[in-house]
Amino acid sequence: MSDQNSLLETDIRAYLEAHENKSLLRFITCGSVDDGKSTLIGRMLYDSKMIFEDQLDALEADSKRVGTQGENIDFALLVDGLTAEREQGITIDVAYRFFSTDKRKFIVADTPGHVQYTRNMATGASTADLAILLIDARRGVLEQTRRHAFIASSLGIRKLVLAINKMDLQNYEQSVFDDIENDFIEFAEELAAGIEIQAIPMSALEGTNITTKSDKTPWYDGPSLMEYLETVPVDDERLNAPFRLPVQYVNRPNLDFRGFSGQIPSGTVRVGDRVKTLPSAKETTVTKILTGDKEVQEAVAGESVTICFADEVDTSRGDLICTAEEPAEVADQFQTRIFWMSDEKMLPGRRYLLKIGSKTVTAQINETKYRIDMSDLQDRPARDLSLNEVGVCTMSLDQAIPFDAYNDIRETGAFILIDRLTNNTVGMGMIDFALRRAGNIHWQSVDVNKQAHSSQKGQKPAVLWFTGLSGSGKSTIANALQKRLFSIDRHTYLLDGDNVRHGLNRDLGFTDADRVENIRRVAEVSKLMVDAGLVTLVSFISPFRSERRMARNMVEDAEFVEIYVNTPLNVAEQRDVKGLYKRAREGKIKNFTGIDSPYEPPLEAEIEIDTTSMTADEAAELIVDWMKQRGMLEA
Amino acid sequence: MKNLSHLDRLEAESMHIMREVVADAERPVMLYSVGKDSAVMLHLAMKAFYPSKPPFPLLHVDTTWKFREMIEFRDRRAAETGLELLVHVNQEGVDDGVGPFTHGSALHTDIMKTAALKQALNKYKFDLAFGGARRDEEKSRAKERICSFRSAEHRWDPKNQRPELWNLYNTRIRNGESIRVFPLSNWTELDIWQYIRREGIEIVPLYYSAKRPVVEWEGTQIMVDDDRVPEELRKTAVEKSVRFRTLGCYPLTGAVESEADTLEDIIQEMLLTKSSERQGRVIDRDQSGSMEKKKQEGYF
Numbered sequence: 001m002s003d004q005n006s007l008l009e010t011d012i013r014a015y016l017e018a019h020e021n022k023s024l025l026r027f028i029t030c031g032s033v034d035d036g037k038s039t040l041i042g043r044m045l046y047d048s049k050m051i052f053e054d055q056l057d058a059l060e061a062d063s064k065r066v067g068t069q070g071e072n073i074d075f076a077l078l079v080d081g082l083t084a085e086r087e088q089g090i091t092i093d094v095a096y097r098f099f100s101t102d103k104r105k106f107i108v109a110d111t112p113g114h115v116q117y118t119r120n121m122a123t124g125a126s127t128a129d130l131a132i133l134l135i136d137a138r139r140g141v142l143e144q145t146r147r148h149a150f151i152a153s154s155l156g157i158r159k160l161v162l163a164i165n166k167m168d169l170q171n172y173e174q175s176v177f178d179d180i181e182n183d184f185i186e187f188a189e190e191l192a193a194g195i196e197i198q199a200i201p202m203s204a205l206e207g208t209n210i211t212t213k214s215d216k217t218p219w220y221d222g223p224s225l226m227e228y229l230e231t232v233p234v235d236d237e238r239l240n241a242p243f244r245l246p247v248q249y250v251n252r253p254n255l256d257f258r259g260f261s262g263q264i265p266s267g268t269v270r271v272g273d274r275v276k277t278l279p280s281a282k283e284t285t286v287t288k289i290l291t292g293d294k295e296v297q298e299a300v301a302g303e304s305v306t307i308c309f310a311d312e313v314d315t316s317r318g319d320l321i322c323t324a325e326e327p328a329e330v331a332d333q334f335q336t337r338i339f340w341m342s343d344e345k346m347l348p349g350r351r352y353l354l355k356i357g358s359k360t361v362t363a364q365i366n367e368t369k370y371r372i373d374m375s376d377l378q379d380r381p382a383r384d385l386s387l388n389e390v391g392v393c394t395m396s397l398d399q400a401i402p403f404d405a406y407n408d409i410r411e412t413g414a415f416i417l418i419d420r421l422t423n424n425t426v427g428m429g430m431i432d433f434a435l436r437r438a439g440n441i442h443w444q445s446v447d448v449n450k451q452a453h454s455s456q457k458g459q460k461p462a463v464l465w466f467t468g469l470s471g472s473g474k475s476t477i478a479n480a481l482q483k484r485l486f487s488i489d490r491h492t493y494l495l496d497g498d499n500v501r502h503g504l505n506r507d508l509g510f511t512d513a514d515r516v517e518n519i520r521r522v523a524e525v526s527k528l529m530v531d532a533g534l535v536t537l538v539s540f541i542s543p544f545r546s547e548r549r550m551a552r553n554m555v556e557d558a559e560f561v562e563i564y565v566n567t568p569l570n571v572a573e574q575r576d577v578k579g580l581y582k583r584a585r586e587g588k589i590k591n592f593t594g595i596d597s598p599y600e601p602p603l604e605a606e607i608e609i610d611t612t613s614m615t616a617d618e619a620a621e622l623i624v625d626w627m628k629q630r631g632m633l634e635a
Numbered sequence: 636m637k638n639l640s641h642l643d644r645l646e647a648e649s650m651h652i653m654r655e656v657v658a659d660a661e662r663p664v665m666l667y668s669v670g671k672d673s674a675v676m677l678h679l680a681m682k683a684f685y686p687s688k689p690p691f692p693l694l695h696v697d698t699t700w701k702f703r704e705m706i707e708f709r710d711r712r713a714a715e716t717g718l719e720l721l722v723h724v725n726q727e728g729v730d731d732g733v734g735p736f737t738h739g740s741a742l743h744t745d746i747m748k749t750a751a752l753k754q755a756l757n758k759y760k761f762d763l764a765f766g767g768a769r770r771d772e773e774k775s776r777a778k779e780r781i782c783s784f785r786s787a788e789h790r791w792d793p794k795n796q797r798p799e800l801w802n803l804y805n806t807r808i809r810n811g812e813s814i815r816v817f818p819l820s821n822w823t824e825l826d827i828w829q830y831i832r833r834e835g836i837e838i839v840p841l842y843y844s845a846k847r848p849v850v851e852w853e854g855t856q857i858m859v860d861d862d863r864v865p866e867e868l869r870k871t872a873v874e875k876s877v878r879f880r881t882l883g884c885y886p887l888t889g890a891v892e893s894e895a896d897t898l899e900d901i902i903q904e905m906l907l908t909k910s911s912e913r914q915g916r917v918i919d920r921d922q923s924g925s926m927e928k929k930k931q932e933g934y935f
Contacts, residue, residue, distance in 0.1 A: 012903040020829055024641035093798050095777040096770050098823045105641035107821055110777075119798065126800045235639075248654040253687040261683070263651040263802070292650070292682030300637050304650035304683065317658055341798055355803050358655065414801045423807040425797045 022100060025234055028109040028124040028157075030148035031134030036165045040134065040204035041097060041110055042075025044226070047211045048099040075204070094124040103230040118151065118374055118388040119341045122428060125155035126414070129234040132161040132225075137170045137201075141183045143375060149184075150377055153191040154337060154390075154430070156410045159232060160188075162199040163225065167217070168206050174219040177201045190377075192407065198232075200225050238301040241409050242326040243267030243275070246357030247319045251306050259290065259306040260315055262358065265411030267323060269307065270298045274324035277315045278402035283324050285310040318359030320402035320412065328412060331434030332400040335369075338393050340385040342419065342426035346393075347384050349516040351550050352426065353418040354397065362398040363417065369393065384513045385427075394435060406430035421546055453533030457491045460632055461530040463555055464623070466539045467548060467602060468565030469594045470580055471572040473611045473619075477565060478539040480620035490535050490633070495522055497540040510591040516547055523551035530555050543599045558630075563623065564605035569594045571612060642830050649676075649818040650683035651802060652781060653765065656816050657690060659806045660763035664721075666752075667693040669705040670882045671838045672767035672819060674712075675827055678836050679818065680765075681716060692719035694755055694764070698747035699724055700734060700884035702860050708839045723755035735886040736865055743884070753789050756813065763806070763814045771823040781820045787811030828902045842901060844878040844893045855889040880905075 007015040031037040097108040109124030111117070125131065131152040135145055149160060162184055170176045181199040188195055201217050202209040202225060208216050211226045223231070249261040269275070273286045288308040289299050299305045307321070315321070322328050340346045346365060354363035371382035371391035385391045406413030417427035454461050464481070466474040475496055485492050501508070505521055508514040519542050529536040542548050552560045572594070573581040584592035591597040602608075607626055609619045627633050639647075657663050665680060667673050680689040695709055713720035725733075728746040735743040756764065770776050780799050785791055787810075797805055806814055819827070831838060848859040850872050857864075858879075859872045864886070877890035878901070895904045 008903065008906055012899045016829065016832065016899065016902065019825075020640060020642065020833055022641045023638065024644045093778075096821065097777060098771050098821070100641075100823075100825075105823075105826070123798045123800055127802070248651070249658055249684075251684065251687050257686055259686075261654055263647055290685065292646070293685040298637070300639070302639050302644055302647055304647040304654070306685070353807070355805060357803075358658065411801060414803065416800055416803045416805060418805050418807060423805070423809065425800070425805045428798075428800045 018102065019100075022103060022105050023234075024105050024107070025130065025229060025232070026107045026109070026128045027130040027132060027229070028111065028121070028128040028152070029132045029134065030111070030121060030152065031132075031144075031163075035134035035136050036204045037110075037134050039075045040132075040163065040165065040210070041108060043204050043207060043210055044106075044108075045097060045099050046075055047207070047226070048101050093120040101226065101230055106229065118147075118339065118390065121148065121151050122155060122339045122341075125152050125157055126428065128152075128155075128157055130159040130161065130229075130232065131157045132163050134163045134165055135180060135184075137164050137166045137176055137180065140180050141187065145184070146187055146377060147374055149188065149191060150372075150374075153195055156406060156430075158192075158195055158237065159234070160195060160197050161225065161228065162197060164199060164201050165204055167201045167208065168203040172201065172208075172216045174217075177217075177220070198222065198228055200228065235301065238266050238409075239268065241266035241301075243269050243273070243321075243323040244328065244404070244409060244412050245269070245305070245307065245321040246359070246412065247315055247317055247321060248358045250316060257308070258312075259288070259308045260321060261304070261306040262321075263304045264299060264301050266301050266409045268298060268300045269305075269323075275309075276322050276324040276327045277313050278320045278322060278328055279330045279400055280314060280319070281327075281330075282311075282313045284313045318357070320357060322402070328402045328404050329434055330400050330402050331436075332398075333366075333394065333396045333435040334403075335392065335394050335432045335435060336415075336429045337406075337432060338365075338385060338391055338417070338427050338429040340387060340389050340391070340427045342424065343387055344419070344426065345384045345386050345512060346391075346417075346427060347513045347516045348393075349513070349520040350546055351420065351553075353420055354395075354415050354429075355418060356401060356403065356415040357412060359401055360418075361401060363395050364397075366394045366396055383511075392432075393429075395429075403431050403434075405433055407432075419546075420549065450531045450533065453531065457533045459490055459533065459535065460559075460634070461533045462535050462559050462561060462627075462632055463526045463530060463551070464535065464537045464561050464563060465526075465542070465548065465551060466537070466563045466565055467542045467605075469567060469569060469572045469599055470541055470592070471575050471577050472565045472567035473609075473616060474539040474541075474565045476616045477563075477609065477611075477619045477623075478537045480616045481623050482537055484620050484624055485535060488633070491533065492535045492537060493529055494537040494539065495526060495529075500525075500540075510589075510597070512544075512591075512597075515543065515597075519544075519547040519551065523547070523554050526551065527554045530559055541593050541599070543593045543597065545600045545602065548602065558632075561607065561627075561632075562602055562605040564602045564608045565611060565619075566601070566608055567611045642826065642833060645822055645826055646679065646682070646830070648802070648821065649679045652804070652816065652818040653680055653683045653689075655802075655804050656763060656782065656806050656814070660814075662759065662761045663691040663763040663765070664694045664756075664759065664761040665689070665691055665765040666767070667695050667709070667720075668767065668882075669695065669701070669709045669839060670767070671827060671831060671842060672769065674836050674838050675822075675830055676765060676767045676819060677712070677716065677718075678834060688717060691765075692721050694721045694723065694759075694761075696748060696751045696755060697722050697724050698743070698751070698884050699729060700743070700747070700863075700886060702839075702841055702858070702882065702885045702888075704841055705839055705882055712837070721755070721759065723751055723758070725751035725754060734863065735884060736863065740887050744887070747884075756789065761813065762808065763816060765816050765818060767819050768817045769819050769822050769824070769827075779817065779820065781817055782806060783815040783817070784808065785813045785815060789813070824905065825902070828898070828905065832898050832902070839882060841879045841882055844876050844896045844900075846874050847877050847890065848872040849875050849877055849890050852886065856892075857886050857888065858890055860885040 029037050095110045099106050111120040111124045133148050164177055164180050200209055201220050208214040209224045213224050244266050245262045245264050247260045247262050251259040251261050271286055276283050286307055287310050289296050290306040291303050320328055348365045351362055351364050354361050368382050369392045370379040371389050373380050404412040413431040415429050416425050419426045466478050468474050478494055482492050482494050505518050508518050526536045526538050583589045584595045593599050725747050733746045770779055780796055782804055849856045850868050876894055878893045879888055895901045
């Protein structure tokens with residue numbers, strides 16, 4: 001604010017005019033406290049006069065009391081206010097700081113700490129245009145630096161500032177700087193294409209090359225950090241990409257107005273432009289553009305707009321409006337990069353909600369191709385992903401969606417994964433490309449359909465899903481029930497956990513990932529059997545709610561009956577018909593449900609059977625009565 | 636090609652947030668505190684949904700101790716925008732005679748504001764409430780998310796907040812849970828004032844300097860807005876040119892002596908005085924770390 005400070009005092013109007021037209025830059029700072037990150041951010045806030053006097057008084061007092069800089073101001077204290085909160089266990093993934101100069105307003109994403117670093121940094125990087133990588137001049141390019149650069153470039157950041165800090169401790173030697181810069185440039189060739197690197201020698205502590213060029217580095221002919229941040233162009237890529245508008249909101253105040261609202265992630269739209277709405281692929285012409293309540297002829301990336309069409313094109317929330325010349329792709333299977341952010345593992349086969357743009361669909365991870373080891377950035381084989389792991393996975397959706405590759409347009413290629421039970425955001429991902437398989441395999445439409453099968457048999461198909469601990473009595477009850485149903489001429493089939501594991505699922509073990517796959521296959525088989533008109537009995541421990549819900553969602557609502565065979569663990573263990581509990585307790589069987597693997601009891605089972613108070617035959621009778629009452633045994 | 640200014644971008648982001656979270660909410664509401672941040676938030680909502688009206692009502696939690704000018708302004712703005720205005724008062728508190736002079740600022744705020752807000756949210760079963768808080772207001776707010784999740788008891792669980800990635804907001808909640816959404820998170824105080832100026836947004840006249848009767852109470856100059864100021868205190872009232880940097884309950888809002896009676900003068904004064912905004916608020920200084928504590932209890 002320096003040269004404008006006088007303006008502030010003498011001509012406030014001129015000052016405000018100047019400041020009204022500043023641009024905005026969002027950046028992330030990567031590095032640890034040891035690298036001088038907090039000192040750097042504190043210094044930037046201080047130099048741009050974003051610190052008020054009352055805060056400054058507190059800062060000076062704190063610096064003397066707990067600071068590490070003797071009588072000098074410890075700038076790190078300005079931004080280290082979160083330590084106490086960390087100790088209390090409050091999750092802080094990113095802290096945001098704001099400052100501005102004459103030319104720009106800056107939003108800084110500061111990701112504290114080493115713990116959870118991947119997740120935190122990815123969060124901060126997702127909205128950043130630029131990353132500052134802090135390097136301690138005494139230590140050079142470390143694994144950590146490479147990791148930061150990898151995450152930043154994965155998230156689509158194309159501008160990296162290499163802040164080679166603590167140059168004062170290296171006597172501002174040019175060779176130190178040159179070696180580090182060359183080291184990094186060599187490594188950066190492995191990163192995504194088109195990355196611009198600006199290396200700056202500095203000392204955050206002494207303020208060297210932060211706001212202005214310092215005479216301590218006469219050999220350096222680049223800009224100071226602030227000069228660079230103030231002038232680096234940021235929007236070219238977005239503005240030059242093809243026009244997109246994810247529809248957030250259909251604006252229809254009356255019959256005369258029908259507009260589609262959203263924020264433009266890329267490109268430009270003008271009145272008269274031909275556009276295409278996806279996935280319907282209908283074309284029309286833009287007749288009106290509103291930015292807020294103002295009608296304009298043109299709108300660009302970054303603006304929130306409402307646009308109107310010449311024709312009544314069926315468009316709703318979640319659709320993507322594109323330039324007709326270069327529309328987005330539509331697909332339902334992808335290769336993606338996923339950053340996992342939940343304590344609970346990502347499991348192939350499990351279903352998650354996927355939100356992309358304004359659209360939410362159901363997604364399933366098909367296969368983890370490999371994970372990227374964050375310690376050395378090498379690919380490693382993997383099936384699942386744990387917290388803070390990054391992997392390349394294929395996934396499929398329950399419907400086709402419009403998208404762009406993340407590397408082309410960030411907002412239309414980025415998604416989050418949501419756990420369906422807890423509603424938590426458990427992962428973030430980026431689409432690399434569509435897998436074409438889905439387009440080639442069409443559903444074979446068959447003339448003899450489910451209806452025909454079931455009327456031939458004179459019955460309503462259903463899935464009777466028995467869940468419960470090992471030895472709870474599921475199979476015994478299912479067996480008794482099947483005999484009864486058979487005796488009244490029902491066409492049935494019993495899928496039993498043990499039996500299926502000998503054939504269809506004999507390649508699967510008992511890890512969480514395998515349990516999910518085990519259930520997925522059985523759910524698919526029971527769905528086929530329902531299509532064939534059968535009353536299908538499924539007797540599987542099926543310990544996870546999420547997979548039971550998946551099975552439920554595969555058939556129609558009234559066709560699925562969840563039967564919870566509720567036998568307390570101690571009772572099941574006492575019975576121990578197959579001697580499995582004994583072996584599990586002895587540690588001879590791993591991942592045994594109820595012992596060292598969890599069982600999630602149903603929250604809304606249609607039928608619950610307490611095996612401590614009734615026999616298997618009584619339970620079968622109870623189920624038959626239940627089915628009769630609901631008309632499930634009528635023709 | 637257009638170059639978007641920082642205000643354009645902040646505006647676009649806030650509109651995006653509002654449209655996005657409203658789409659999935661069943662009963663959204665905007666908490667309208669009548670202050671300058673609320674004025675900006677309301678203005679943005681009118682723009683975001685234009686030509687439709689914003690699909691939510693305004694809710695004002697009236698502690699019955701607000702400046703009279705705030706109440707007049709509130710009713711007029713609601714009428715002008717055509718939005719439904721819900722005013723909620725904690726009637727039990729009123730019946731018990733709760734007020735800042737008799738009960739102290741902490742208890743008063745707790746009963747008439749925090750508890751009242753919970754009552755209102757329960758009464759109308761709102762599942763989403765917009766609030767005008769900003770990240771720059773206090774060091775500890777720097778980490779706040781745009782969407783903040785509350786349990787059915789309106790408690791904020793700091794260990795269980797969702798990461799916010801790109802501009803994708805996950806607003807799925809279970810029955811009874813609710814979300815507070817802060818569309819102004821990335822605005823600074825200066826941004827707010829610049830935007831008010833650029834857009835010509837009307838604000839309560841109390842922000843501008845005028846001759847007003849003030850008394851000294853608990854180390855702060857407060858305005859004598861009505862007869863509820865204790866008699867012996869009222870006797871000490873003097874007319875001074877003052878204005879207010881934040882607005883709340885009049886006995887809890889410190890006046891600053893100032894001659895700034897235009898928007899430009901206010902901004903100039905703000906930039907030159909350099910003391911942070913919340914200094915004028917009595918509740919903040921009550922206990923250290925008090926904002927954090929109040930939020931866990933459900934205060935904004």
